[in-house]
Amino acid sequence: MYIVNTMEVFLIRTAPGIGHEIPAHSQRTPVLCFFHGDGVEHALNPDARRAWSAAVAEAGLDLMVCESALARRTKKPLKPPWRTGSLAQFWAEITPSPLGGEGRGEGGGQVLAQVNRSGDDRFNREVLELCLAGAALEVDLAVCFSDAGLELLRGPGAAPWRQFPDFELAPLYYVADREVSLDVPARRLDGGEAARMAGEAGRVIDV
Amino acid sequence: MSETIEINGHAIELDDDGHLKNARDWSEAVAEALAARDGVELTDAQWWLIRFVREHHRRYHMPPLMRVVIGALLEAGEGEASSRYLYRLFPGGPIRLACKYGGLPAPESCV
Numbered sequence: 001m002y003i004v005n006t007m008e009v010f011l012i013r014t015a016p017g018i019g020h021e022i023p024a025h026s027q028r029t030p031v032l033c034f035f036h037g038d039g040v041e042h043a044l045n046p047d048a049r050r051a052w053s054a055a056v057a058e059a060g061l062d063l064m065v066c067e068s069a070l071a072r073r074t075k076k077p078l079k080p081p082w083r084t085g086s087l088a089q090f091w092a093e094i095t096p097s098p099l100g101g102e103g104r105g106e107g108g109g110q111v112l113a114q115v116n117r118s119g120d121d122r123f124n125r126e127v128l129e130l131c132l133a134g135a136a137l138e139v140d141l142a143v144c145f146s147d148a149g150l151e152l153l154r155g156p157g158a159a160p161w162r163q164f165p166d167f168e169l170a171p172l173y174y175v176a177d178r179e180v181s182l183d184v185p186a187r188r189l190d191g192g193e194a195a196r197m198a199g200e201a202g203r204v205i206d207v
Numbered sequence: 208m209s210e211t212i213e214i215n216g217h218a219i220e221l222d223d224d225g226h227l228k229n230a231r232d233w234s235e236a237v238a239e240a241l242a243a244r245d246g247v248e249l250t251d252a253q254w255w256l257i258r259f260v261r262e263h264h265r266r267y268h269m270p271p272l273m274r275v276v277i278g279a280l281l282e283a284g285e286g287e288a289s290s291r292y293l294y295r296l297f298p299g300g301p302i303r304l305a306c307k308y309g310g311l312p313a314p315e316s317c318v
Contacts, residue, residue: 037315125315136272159268167275 009094009205011126013037016048031059034090036066040073043082056081064090087133095139095203110140112201115149124152128160130205135169142201144194146175150182158183173197212240224313226306233310241308245299249308253296255285260305270302270314 010031015038033052035042042048043065055061067084078084085093095111113131118124134141143164145153153161153174161184164172172186175194189197198204209228211218214236220228225244227233238257242249249257259279263271271279273290281288286296293301303314 132272136274138274156268159266163267163272163275167272167278169272169275 009034011036011130012039012042013126014039014122015041016045030062032062032064032090032093034064034066034085036069036087038069040065040069043070043078044074049082053081064093066090088137091134091137091139094205095134110142110201111203111205112198113141113143113205114146114198115143115152116146117148118151121157124157127152131170132160132163135164141170142173142197143170144173144175144189144197145186146194150174150176150180153182153184153186155183212237212244214240222313224307226313227310230310230312237310238308245304247308250296252286253305253308255283256293256296256301256305257309260302261309261311264306264309264311270306270311273302276302 010033012033012035042052043063052061052063056063061081063082064085065078065082067086070078070084111134113134115127131141131143152158153172161172164170165185172184173189173194174180174182174186175189175191177190179188209223210221210225212221213219214234219232219237222228225241227237227241239249242253247253256276259276260270263269263275273293276293277288277290280286280292286292290301297304306312306314
């Protein structure tokens with residue numbers, strides 16, 4: 001789950017029955033659920049469709065389905081409450097508008113992705129893909145790792161993250177009191193610097 | 208039974224998307240045979256992209272972003288550094304087809 005200021009965002013890329021539950025929701029914030037990869041099967045499977053539609057009625061979820069992944073599976077248009085959108089549209093909806101005055105500080109329109117945990121390969125891949133999608137669309141993005149999130153920058157699974165510094169896709173930071181050994185170059189921040197960066201960003205995504 | 212192509216008397220298995228089932232089966236002759244199945248005769252420019260994508264995959268375990276390829280084109284002085292140019296090389300999707308002919312798995316996401 002990702003919390004984007006006052007918006008919660010769920011990425012669902014596995015088929016119904018493989019790990020993704022319908023999010024429990026406080027009803028205090030809008031929730032955007034983006035279905036991509038095999039996750040689009042949720043919009044096609046009758047049982048899953050019914051369950052999600054009930055959740056929409058109860059909690060006001062916004063269900064967006066990756067249009068490319070859907071087109072590879074069916075030609076039929078989806079009916080509300082489902083809607084289709086591209087990854088570009090997804091990022092546009094979670095990124096602060098440069099004209100909208102939503103920036104909270106000097107960081108203006110910068111999106112700060114905070115990665116403070118790691119998980120199984122699927123989870124780690126989703127975090128990577130979310131960040132790469134932003135980078136692909138040239139979102140003004142920075143990624144900051146802390147706590148267990150630092151594990152994503154260690155070992156063989158860290159190799160894809162090297163693209164960020166190698167091709168200047170987005171700056172990588174990590175939060176620690178002292179220098180630590182990582183397999184991907186990242187700049188260290190102490191707790192105060194990290195808090196300042198989050199305060200100045202236009203939007204913060206907590207993983 | 209899965210589909211195969213035959214190279215020098217050896218049957219090479221393909222998956223449902225027409226990609227190699229086993230990346231170790233790849234060779235330049237295999238790339239040419241895979242492209243020929245799609246009616247494509249590979250040019251030098253297409254070969255540059257296939258080799259770039261293969262090298263990127265080796266280093267980063269995934270295909271490159273389009274903006275990375277465009278940056279590399281600019282640096283190498285190869286062709287025109289634009290997505291339009293890349294789509295002229297492979298109208299069906301430059302990264303996807305470079306992966307296919309390069310013996311790599313189909314890209315998992317639409318990034």
